[in-house]
Every structure is written in structure tokens, then in C-alpha cells.
Amino acid sequence: MGILSGYRVLDCSIAMAGPFAAQRMGDLGADVVKVEPTAGEWQRFRSAGGANGNRINTSFLSLNRNKRSLAIDLKSDEGKAILLELVKTADVFIQNYRPGVAKRLGVDYATLSAINPRLVYVSMSGFGESGPYVDRPGQDLILQAMSGAMLSAGRAGDPPAPAGQFLADAVTAYSAFEGALAALLHRERTGEGQLVEVNMLDAVVAFQMQEMSVFTAGGKPQTxxxxxxxxxxxxxxxxxxxTADGxxxxxxxxxxxxxxxxxxxxxxxxxxxxxxxxxxxxxxxxxxxxxxxxxxxxxxxxxxxxxxxxxxVYGYADVVADPQIAHNGTFVEYDHPSEGRVKTPGFPIRFAATPAGVTRGAPQIGEHSREILGEAGMDAEAIDRLIASGAVRQD
CATH class of the missing domain: 3.30.1540 (formyl-coa transferase, domain 3)
Known part of the structure; x- marks a missing residue:
């Protein structure tokens, strides 16, 4: 049993930061329901570095383990009603729509908290929920560039150097995960849910705590x-x-x-x-x-x-072969029904009494729709009608 067993997370996020944060909760035992369109989240169909899977591409595979998929049409009345019903028993709701979209869909914090006052609602954005940049796209490279981080290393006169990872996305994911856990702790103490807002710009600036403080408090230029x-x-x-050979x-x-x-x-x-x-x-x-x-x-x-x-200086092949990596159990391996044997980085925090683990790989589109709706109290005939109407997809 993971440390978050018994908690349900509704993951309505896309791309990297939101799904990564939700996966972290799934690794710790939470029941994470990935709510995605009936056509599937777009990340399923976009390869990472040209790595194409059988039915699930690598990016989606890496960010959506330990989740069940509910595929519904949120733009339909039936699909929206299903989500609002699930909110009644959810503990955490995660979304990274562009600011204003959640309200247009009727899944904003005010609406959902009226249904479930105990709900921890995590809203993720690129630049914040308001302000002069509210309509700008929150893309990793753009946020790295605007954070100042690219000019903290390298040679003067050379082009600024971005990180070799989706740094802003990853830092934002960890910030959202941390915020959700803190809000759950608050709820355990008070019984009250709350809105948690995380934006990529603030997250990646805060990640540079020491460097920024040398400039802002110490007065030393970034040279x-x-x-x-x-x-x-x-x-x-x-x-x-x-060196002579590397x-x-x-x-x-x-x-x-x-x-x-x-x-x-x-x-x-x-x-x-x-x-x-x-x-x-x-x-x-x-x-x-x-x-x-x-x-x-x-x-x-x-x-x-x-x-x-x-x-x-390691490449990825060196990392995978390193004896300390093997000793630590840094990577997890499991069998996936469509993708075969999967090896991927695991959860990096060790809990003595409630260890993290992999109970399922990334789901197919709507793989668990029937199961989840049945748990919500719908009978088989009603579920069949929803699937027939296209409001729900079951693979």
C-alpha cells in the first residue's frame, strides 16, 4: 500500500508538467484517473526523439504510469456530467489548461469546490492566472529563456545555452506535486480543500534560489x-x-x-x-x-x-550501466500489454513503511472508462448508452 492509497486524483492535464505531477501521486499509491478526450491526449501520438511505440509513444508512456484512463467528451453534456459526478468523491483535481479555459468548460475551482468543498484543486499555467503574459504559451524553452538561467553558464559572446532536459516542465511538475501534498495535509487538519496555483515562470525562478539571491541580495552581476x-x-x-580520450x-x-x-x-x-x-x-x-x-x-x-x-561526463548509456544506479534501483522495469518490457526512471524518494511502486503502465485510451463509471454508480446499460453516443470511449 502506497502512502497515498485511498486518495483519488482526477488528472485533466496534458503534455509534461501536469501528467508528471499526477504520476508522482500515482507512484505513491493514489488512484489517478486520467480524464482525456475520446480521441486520446495528443501526447499519445507525438514521438520523443523519434521513439515511436506500438500503440503508445514514449512521451506518454513515461508520464502516465499508475493511472487509469477515462475517455470522455467534456464538450458534451453527458461527458461533463460524468466529470462533475466524479468530482464529488475526488481528493485532488489537476489541470493545466490555458487561463480561462477551465471556466469556459465549467470545471474551474469555483464550480468544482461548490460540489466538493474538500477538493484540492491544482491549476498549472505558464505565466500565472492573470497579468500581462497571461495569454502567452507556457512552453519549456521559452520559460527557460525568460528565467535568466541560460546566462548562468558558458562563455561570454557564445549563444545562451538551454538545459538538455525539459527543465521548466520538470521543476513545475515537482512544484505542483509538492503543492498538492501540502494542501492535502492542510485538509487533513482542517477538513477544507483549497485552490493551489503553480506557474512555470515562478517555479523555474525559485529553482535558482541561490543564483538569484547572489544578484538581488548580494548585488553581484550575472557575468x-x-x-x-x-x-x-x-x-x-x-x-x-x-582529456586525451573524453x-x-x-x-x-x-x-x-x-x-x-x-x-x-x-x-x-x-x-x-x-x-x-x-x-x-x-x-x-x-x-x-x-x-x-x-x-x-x-x-x-x-x-x-x-x-x-x-x-x-556520462551519456545516457553510461548512466544506465552505472553500478551506483543499479545499487539504488534508480530505474523500474515492468511489462506493458502493448509496449512490452519497459524500463524508465522510478520514484526517487524512499519510504520505509509505504514504498512507491508501479502497479500499471500507461493506459490505453479509455481503457478503464467502464470500470470507473461503474464505481461511480452507473449501471451497465447506462454505460453502454454513453459509449454508443460517443460521449465515452472504452478501448
Whole structure:
């Protein structure tokens, strides 16, 4: 039994951030009902990196495990009535419609909280529910660019560098998951549900708590210099360096010790805090030149022996094969009826008494419609009529 067993989540979200947040709750045992159109959520049919599944593409597969699918036409009276009936017994409702759409559909917080005052209603958006950017699309790359994060690393004059992940989406998903859990705790104490609003812009700015505070409270400008430092506010050497056969990273090295190890005498009399800022580019350039002379394994063995913080630069194949990853059980594997054996990152938090797990893979469109409607009290004849009318889909 997961820690959220007994709670029901209605997931009316699409794309990444909302489904990822809902999946987190499903991993912890909540009954997550994915409410999707009768044609299926569009993410089902969009490949990730060209990876196409049999019936379910990789993006949808990765974000919708531990859910049941209810496929209904929310624009029909019958479909909307079904959702409002389910709200009566739901604990959490998650949506990431564009601002104003939920109200037009009649599934806004005011409407649903009148039906169920105990409901935790999580509304996710790109920029917020109001304001000058309310109508702008909340897309990950756009939010990364507007968050300031792209100018916190790299070389001055080079193009800003986005993260290699959907960073804004992932951070927003975790923020929504955290907000839902906090609101549930409040409800346990008071009996009251509430509206929880999460937007991508605020989430990704808050994610940069230290960096932003160095600027806003410390008054230090966000300055990229001549060398490609991995962080604009960290002293040199700090970054990725080419070796004779690959790449490694070095962080927070004591300059005297580090200089002795790599054969760079100019570091001997430098102060770690003061000189590593003043001579940041010179230190980086000298490190780059020295590290190119030996292999990654040679440098890493030497640095670990002398407690210099360093590590390899992995690709995904290296991550999957890493012994610590295997020891931690970082990935979960399960059999899916249409996609075969699936291996994907699992839930990263360990609970001693109520562990997370996978009870089902991502559902087919409306796979559980009949089951869910039966639980809501509808008889078989009524469900058959809804399916025949097109208001409900059952695969």
C-alpha cells in the first residue's frame, strides 16, 4: 500500500508538467484517473526523439504510469456530467489548461469546490492566472529563456545555452506535486480543500534560489567571462574539461593542491577565494591545457586519491550501466500489454513503511472508462448508452 492509497486524483492535464505531477501521486499509491478526450491526449501520438511505440509513444508512456484512463467528451453534456459526478468523491483535481479555459468548460475551482468543498484543486499555467503574459504559451524553452538561467553558464559572446532536459516542465511538475501534498495535509487538519496555483515562470525562478539571491541580495552581476565556466557565480576551476580520450568535470579544487597534481606551478601562490575570481579565465585556460595531456581514467584516479572533486561526463548509456544506479534501483522495469518490457526512471524518494511502486503502465485510451463509471454508480446499460453516443470511449 502506497502512502497515498485511498486518495483519488482526477488528472485533466496534458503534455509534461501536469501528467508528471499526477504520476508522482500515482507512484505513491493514489488512484489517478486520467480524464482525456475520446480521441486520446495528443501526447499519445507525438514521438520523443523519434521513439515511436506500438500503440503508445514514449512521451506518454513515461508520464502516465499508475493511472487509469477515462475517455470522455467534456464538450458534451453527458461527458461533463460524468466529470462533475466524479468530482464529488475526488481528493485532488489537476489541470493545466490555458487561463480561462477551465471556466469556459465549467470545471474551474469555483464550480468544482461548490460540489466538493474538500477538493484540492491544482491549476498549472505558464505565466500565472492573470497579468500581462497571461495569454502567452507556457512552453519549456521559452520559460527557460525568460528565467535568466541560460546566462548562468558558458562563455561570454557564445549563444545562451538551454538545459538538455525539459527543465521548466520538470521543476513545475515537482512544484505542483509538492503543492498538492501540502494542501492535502492542510485538509487533513482542517477538513477544507483549497485552490493551489503553480506557474512555470515562478517555479523555474525559485529553482535558482541561490543564483538569484547572489544578484538581488548580494548585488553581484550575472557575468559570463571569456572561458566556458559551468556557473557564473562559482570560482575557477569549475566546468567541463577535455582529456586525451573524453571529458571530465572539476569542481571547487584547492588551487595549490590542484596545481601540483596537474603540473601547473602558477597556482601555487593563489588564494582560493580571491585569486580564483580575479584570474578566473587564466585558471580555466591553464587547467584545460594540462588536462588534455592524460586520459580521463588517469586524471580521475589521481584526483580521487587526493580528494579533488571530479567526475566523468556520462551519456545516457553510461548512466544506465552505472553500478551506483543499479545499487539504488534508480530505474523500474515492468511489462506493458502493448509496449512490452519497459524500463524508465522510478520514484526517487524512499519510504520505509509505504514504498512507491508501479502497479500499471500507461493506459490505453479509455481503457478503464467502464470500470470507473461503474464505481461511480452507473449501471451497465447506462454505460453502454454513453459509449454508443460517443460521449465515452472504452478501448
Amino acid at each position: 559570463r567571462s571569456a572561458e566556458p565556466h559551468a556557473h557564473s557565480y562559482i570560482r575557477s576551476p569549475y566546468g567541463v574539461f577535455a 571529458f571530465i568535470v572539476v569542481a571547487f579544487a584547492n588551487l595549490k593542491t590542484f596545481g601540483e597534481l596537474i603540473g601547473e606551478p602558477s597556482f601555487a601562490d593563489m588564494d582560493d577565494e580571491a585569486d580564483s575570481w580575479v584570474h578566473r579565465d587564466a585558471i580555466f585556460a591553464a587547467t584545460r591545457e594540462r588536462l588534455a595531456t592524460r586520459t580521463s581514467a588517469e586524471w580521475l584516479d589521481l584526483f580521487r586519491t587526493h580528494d579533488v572533486w571530479s567526475g566523468p
